[in-house]
Amino acid sequence: MDTITLTINGKSVEAPASATILEAARGVNIYIPALCYHPDLPPASDCLSSQSIYQGDEKIENARPGEHATGCGLCVVEVKGEEKLVEACSTKVRAEMVVTTDSDRIRLRRQENLIPILARHPHACLTCAQQEGCSRTQCSTNVPENERCCPRFGHCELQDVANYIGISDATPKWLPTDLPSFKEDPLYVRDYNLCIGCTRCVRVCRDLRGVDVLGFVFDKNGQPMVGTLKLGLLESGCKYCTACVEVCPTGALMDKSVHPGKKEEQLVPCRSACPANIDVPGYVRLIAEGNPDKANAVIREKVPFPGILGRVCLHPCEEVCRRSEVNEPVSICALKRYAADKAKGNPIRVGKDTGKRIAIVGAGPAGLTAAFYLRKKGHSITLFDAKDRPGGMMRYGIPAYRLPRSVIDAEIKQIMDLGIDLRPNQSLGKDFTISNLKSSGYNAIFLATGAPISRRIEVEGSNGPDILWGIEFLEAVARDEKIRLKERVIVVGGGNVAIDVSLTARRCGAKSVTMVCLECQEEMPAHRCEIEEAVAEGVQILPSWGPHKILRENGRITGMELVQCTCVFDEKGNFCPEFGDSRQKIEADQVIMAAGQQTDLSCLKGEDAVCIENGRIVVDNETLQTDLQGVFAGGDVATTPGAVIHAIAAGRKAAASIDRALGGTGDIEQTLYSRQSPRPYLGRDENFANRPREKVPQLDMEQRHTGFKEISLGFTEKQAERESKRCLQCDLRLYLKSNPSAPAPWLSFDSDSVMQVPDTEGVYTLLDQEHKVLAIKGTVNLRTSLLDELKESDKAVWFEYEEDKMYSKRESELIQKYIQEHGEMPGGGDSDLDDLF
16 A cells, blocks of 8 residues: 655654545544544545435425535645645645644634534533533523533534534524424434534445435525435335444434443344343344354354254343334344254364363253363363253253254264263262362362252142142153143143143143143243244133142042232232132143242252352352352352353353363353454345344144144245344444544643643633533633642542633733732722722
8 A cells, every 4th residue: 555654733644645634644643623524434525415305294305406515624724835724534645745733723714614513503502611511401501491402412523523623702593493303213313403414324324334315405505404315214215224323423313222331232232132142243144145154153152052042042132133123123043043054063172281170060051051161271071960961951841842852962962072071870969079079189160950850839739649840741751751641731830841841741642731820921931932832732821820729539630729819029029929819710630830940959068068048059140159169150050040041151151260260361252253344335125124024934733743843943045034134233333433532621630730731811620520610710820820729629630721811911910910919819809900900
């Protein structure tokens, strides 16, 4: 790349020969203000006006068709040899060019150019001395509410630039307009009353994204007016990427649910909602590009079970997907499964042997995940499990119609192939103890035994025959034990386990299955799609009813008496059911209790005892360390039972903590697919916003009860392509650059800074830590007064000053003489000064 050398503010600067003065200056952190300019966009002067636009229902014709935007004119600078000031954003650098970016002439011109911008935007707040820290809700200067600045005040680029340039006294008062404001559209608000016509939104939509939804025209006065090219956003083909919001320098375009300080979390909620923090937009984009193998690599950077999660994850990411505000959320979970099923596999690197040995107790999702990441770090891993095969609840608690055993075997094999020593049929407390493990030379122990037994609830009549327990019932079925249920089965519980038990009961011979749960249908802990699936398969659900007693005749179950539940939780959200007087009886031959699951910690006794509360091992929330040195615990054994993804997240956290405790960095991340910044171009798609969510093909209803064939058949290639292309790609906004903030005018209020202030007349402002104004004072000697303030003020943290000749030279000399003789300013007001002069 060819470069040239120029001088900016006396500094020698090397810049690309194709750069503008503005780009060259910013390359060496020299600030030049600008509003129409944005580093990712072509200059405003390249932006051609439209034939017409819409602002709501009003169609506005262009008074100057064929003309381009003119720009803000705030970036003007002096170039040696040029008579006129030039715009830094559009003037190319030249060899040996000499540029000045700040002078009285430049400041005056910038203020003049700012006048027409502020004339069309509320700016009373920008001229207020109390603007720092102002909430806008109460106004000490009684500015009418409709003339105050917008909610972006304090985080506004226009405010930042105006404060730097200074607002001319010639700036007219803003006259309230009656332009339309739209708050009902998805994701963001449009308020044309706050638009300054910089055309950034037009250029980002037209030139960077290629969607071409917005345009601008000139009114009869030559002012640019921005609007949609058709009647509304939807009609214009908006893809709701919100890039226009990102580049808007005012509050004319504002997010509805993205706030300062939480931008990434709220802008890409699918990623932040995922307990494992999977890069959801990244892998969805790769699927859209036809690269499922690369998409699977991105998923496996965070989880070792993409195929399992693609089938059983409760997908909290979909609950917060921003596409749902347009119509329906993206089917993220089904796309994960598609990538896993189509992938050819990704090689996993194992680090150099560390010489450290780690014992992991429990081969469920938490234990397997910890083993996966710790083995990749080079540690030696021994995995103990009480069952004969690894997988935990994934294998023994999730029915095969949801999670085929072949998928479990394949993904666990990839972990075991890293060189993990599996010890099946080994129970903690029976076959070994924590003390045994420590004495055997293990440097760390991770307890991940889960919650493998059903929670027992006392119901009259539950001690006789034909009572089954949910978790144990599912495990027996998973072990291929021959179970034949009776015709009429009642399942007690309202969670996902109860749903699994109900549908499994249908496959084990039950002709009718009735679910009874305390919660109303809206409060049921089972996922909504699971409930719908159960109903579709003929399960009857009786919400807001609890088991009162099991009815028997001659020891044989005949039914259940139910009592109405009027409230499940108390005011604090604690489980505290209340019951009414209503009763009903339902017929049944068999009852399966599936009201939750619990841990079995009876093995942790004596010297192996750890702190236990409410049936869970107590751990440090950040490290998962127990009160025993070197012993960690995570997953369902340490928290309220959750989904597979929560157990995976616990395994990841444990792996990082254990690695750190053993002298490692704790960094378990590994890049399996190196990705560049995504392409910013989206292109038009006329039907994008209305495109419905793809329906995942499913096994025909008549085939379901004949066995345990997988119900969900997964997306076809065409379906995956269509569904992945529904993604709004919200994360693209994170790759947009921004204009730098103006240099802060505040100086640290200390003796070193004050001693740099000139001995001259002027005005100074004192501010506290939050930049709230404490005092604004005029003085004949800035330095002396600030030194006095330094001795007296204990709240001032920042200050700024401005030299301002308040008196004539002769008056200033008399005041200085008076101060030298009396040690203070004349104190009697104007009359004393008149006598002095």
